[in-house]
Amino acid sequence: MTGLDALFAPKGIAVVGASRDPGKLGATMARSLAGFGGHLALVNPRDDTMHPSVAAAADDGPVDLAIVCVPAAASAAVVAEAAAAGAGAAVVCGGGFAEAGGPGAGYQADLAAVVAGTRIRLLGPNTSGFLAPHAGVTASFVPGVAQVRPGRVAVVAASGGVNHVLAFLLTEAGHGLSLAVGLGNAVDVSAPDVLDHLAGDPGTTAVALHLESVADGPRLVAAVRRLSAQRPVVALVVGRHDIGAFAASHTGALATSWRATRAALAQAGAVVVDDERELVDAVGALSVTRARPARSAGVGVVTAQAGPGLLLLDDLRGRRIDVPELVPATRDALAALLPPLTFQANPVDTGRPGPELGRILRAVAADPGVDVLAAYALHEPDAVDLVAAAAEGRVADVPVVLGVGGAGDEVVRQRRALLAAGIAVAADPRGVAAATGALVADARARSRAAAPTAPAEVPYGIHGPHDEDRAKGLLDLLGVTTPARRACGSRAEAHAALAELGGPVAVKVLDAAVLHKTETGGVHLGVRTAAELDTALDALPAGRCLVESMAPAGVDLVLGARRDPVFGPIVLLGIGGTTAEALADVAIRLAPLTPAEAADMPDDLAGRALLDGWRGGPVLDAPALGRVVAALGELLVANPGLAEIEINPLRVTAAGPVALDAVVIPRETSDAQPRP
């Protein structure tokens, strides 16, 4: 019995604040629970047809769970009463707590105090409850939840409303649910608790996770990592755009960084999606089938109608999914099955579908480059039995996503039969693409090695200000390439440096206090002669300077490592320049991370093509970049004294990445010491 069994698998339930007035929450809740097979007790001291207290209800039978439908001000006392009566869990549905401000914050603090004092597990407040259809527990005041069937998908939603949105969308897509929870204000039970509960639930085959804000980033990441090692997790994070004021009114919490949250979840093994429709497509597919681990799974596309196949292919390309050309043996097999002149290269266009569809699917699935099969067909029972064809087309370890176009009950039945046979289904090409994308992303997550552990030793101590020379010295220790340089304290030293390095050189002011060297005229490039050097030195402020060999041309990146307030150490990679900055085109990962993980970061960038020899430019050495990123992340993790380090620019050259400038920002706290 895990800590949440009293909540999600109770033997007995008391509804406190039950009512016979059908307009009241307590009445609706009691009605929703009518199907519960265990002991169900209605509690209302002002209604003599009901139990006067939880304790009285507990005399009649077990009460593990109290569902509290009383005003906010009275809730804490009811929860305390339930705990005293032996209940292990409570749900507080109503609002009027921290999200409402005013006295609500106090009511919420009262709840927290009861939890701390009694160890009762509390879901809510400010949630519309949860559904555990296998146990007949529909602790929700939305009557439509009776439509939700028992099944294998679990929903963990920040919001009670979104929990219902997802439960209904999954139901309409033909899926049953094992558990659906809305967390509300999460004064006790939070997403990591529920995720850990699900990690131990063999009846759940995939989990949909909806997040609004994250209270404890590392705890969430650890829970997702544990769960995704067991079964797929698909995550939707709200807050891509500016919704801060409204979000704060909803949850009473400040918005967490959307980008950092998505990056952290993906790194922990979740499939991250963009909207609730894709969430349903993705978790629905992953609840019935899963691809083998693959860094870049190949997708075979089969379509019975060319037009929908084009929509599907276009969508897959937009997701940067690999649709590899089929090998000659596969094409020979297809040539024997298909009329001449149909398109057989991948996508495979079957022309008018017929009974050979199953063999066509099988031939494509058996291609060595195909890890996932994505197919679309209109429901044409006279021409082909899609359920039989999909079954015939299955090849071990190659999941199938089949879009079935049509309307009406027969089509709904057919989609359900496919699901029951372990075939992911969709109603349209976009749904096929979204489900396929989820299978590919899951395969990629599975292909990654276990997360690196934090470095055990302290490689460097970060103390005091770092001018560019000192910052680059640190990069040298990390194995990051920097241009040859000489820190010079006098004009004579500068001339000696030019003579030694040879021109052209860059001449820069060397002062940790100057933050914007270029903007303040502190950088002179392309200095070749002694005369040019003198001109440059004349223009610099008095003091030390750096004389440095010029790097070859290339594409400039910005690489940083800093501390996210929610998730802790992170690394950020973007393309240099204001355009990329204005587009917020940045890849984020939690640190520490392996060089191999880091080497994938450029693939997140919209401007990735710039690093692939764009217009004759250099091609990125991704493994070398990965080593630089991982080293920066490790440095940050191992040095509590380091607040932030940024290499800007990190130039991609034909000879590998070169750090042209770096800024090191120590933490200014008194405990900024390397940890023991």
Place this chain on the structure above:
Amino acid sequence: MTGLDALFAPKGIAVVGASRDPGKLGATMARSLAGFGGHLALVNPRDDTMHPSVAAAADDGPVDLAIVCVPAAASAAVVAEAAAAGAGAAVVCGGGFAEAGGPGAGYQADLAAVVAGTRIRLLGPNTSGFLAPHAGVTASFVPGVAQVRPGRVAVVAASGGVNHVLAFLLTEAGHGLSLAVGLGNAVDVSAPDVLDHLAGDPGTTAVALHLESVADGPRLVAAVRRLSAQRPVVALVVGRHDIGAFAASHTGALATSWRATRAALAQAGAVVVDDERELVDAVGALSVTRARPARSAGVGVVTAQAGPGLLLLDDLRGRRIDVPELVPATRDALAALLPPLTFQANPVDTGRPGPELGRILRAVAADPGVDVLAAYALHEPDAVDLVAAAAEGRVADVPVVLGVGGAGDEVVRQRRALLAAGIAVAADPRGVAAATGALVADARARSRAAAPTAPAEVPYGIHGPHDEDRAKGLLDLLGVTTPARRACGSRAEAHAALAELGGPVAVKVLDAAVLHKTETGGVHLGVRTAAELDTALDALPAGRCLVESMAPAGVDLVLGARRDPVFGPIVLLGIGGTTAEALADVAIRLAPLTPAEAADMPDDLAGRALLDGWRGGPVLDAPALGRVVAALGELLVANPGLAEIEINPLRVTAAGPVALDAVVIPRETSDAQPRP
């Protein structure tokens, strides 16, 4: 009677190649047409229970339409026979024509010859037909079309398969269809024909258009312009990504530019969407309601559950939709209806929904800043009757989109009741956002003035090579700001120019044959002194040079006007630099266009924020930019001798846009003369 009434509203139909073998197309087609109320004749000379010929069928009753289900090689003869027997239209469903290559191209040419010789209107070949549910004509071999109800949405799809995909998705979303056509190879009847037919059809209230390639851009644009003046058109263009090889196999045509096609359709008044789901959301909403013309319609958001409301708001923000703060009078009205501390600024969170929902909707819809109302609620019949609330919430000219979360038949009935009452519906927040986005885009399209006519006079003659000085002279004539410049034939003239203009100046090689001045060392910037000028001139190749005042700092754009092979004169605007180029972040419009239309182009750019005072930079003067763009477009339209003109960079400065360099490319054909 328009030219397509024989096709879409026949009094009699002959199915040629009808069969009693249920596996044959002809049998399926005959079965699909069993509900047709007019004269239905089956033709098969080898089956003595059927008519031996179309002529024989025509003896029994009217035959306006022949549906041809015979092999490709025999189709042209059957169409000719039908025309001879008096049929005004024919559908050729099968494949094996141009899309299949080989002899197919000849069979298609045969069909074209019959069309040319007989004036019969031909749909296809290579299409799965069409549906005209009001007339009981389901000329399709997909049996599920029996599920499609008569209604008000029309579908015009490039592909027969996509026609079915859309018909089924619309049916599942609760919409009926007035007409659904798959064009196939479009040897005769093409999208503009069907769009013109629909412009005269009062039974159609919105049109979904799916395009793969465009044969005649101006004709398509004209048809969309005519139709969208009558009723909304929503367009989906396939081919955002590289799908060329497969697309060619499907249609036998090369891919049309996805970007140019979308831009042309939007400019012609269509609402352009990204995928088939959004197409269904958009056309479904626009078939029941429409917003008043508004350049930037304001959206009021009401949600009965905060979590789904956050998803909705996030999505609307991603669409750059205006969600304005409500005026004090509205907030006062809401304060009287809602408990304190709920969020009432817009979005409006109703908290637990109740019977006051209708008054809340009405208060928000009546706000002067609100043009469209977007709302979401779970189906909770005990708490609120959503149909009644939506009716109560209606304010004249303010359309309502209501998302209803739930599953099961009762919810489906409720969504249909809302549609019947003129309320757009959706099943999830994303659907609400997509429908709202369509209403806003339609309002914007309606707010635009009529398209400009092509300029009647020839303003300039373009002949011969244009060096930078001559190209800028042309810009000067157009009223485009350029820096002060002097074309110099000698060193003395260059020194005089520097003295006259004052430093700093740019010194550039002046030779129309040098295409990449900067890359070949032909540009020297920041020249201030006579000595610096001499150094610069020493480095330039011999010949003429341009001495030009330096422009102030700013953000560089690239503006071009060129001839698209499908759509003719177009203008293109992007942000300068390789990052924007790699991201293909470009806005396109057909020329000619008005300065006001052109001034909206930056809003299409992902990097729009760069032009809004990014990091202390200049703020774009959009009307001034619009005048430059419109002038370039007009120049191109009025000058057949001009192939292309590009201003790169066009710098956005605090004083307005300044053209820093320009390239003029004359057409090299012998007829490159200004038109009379």
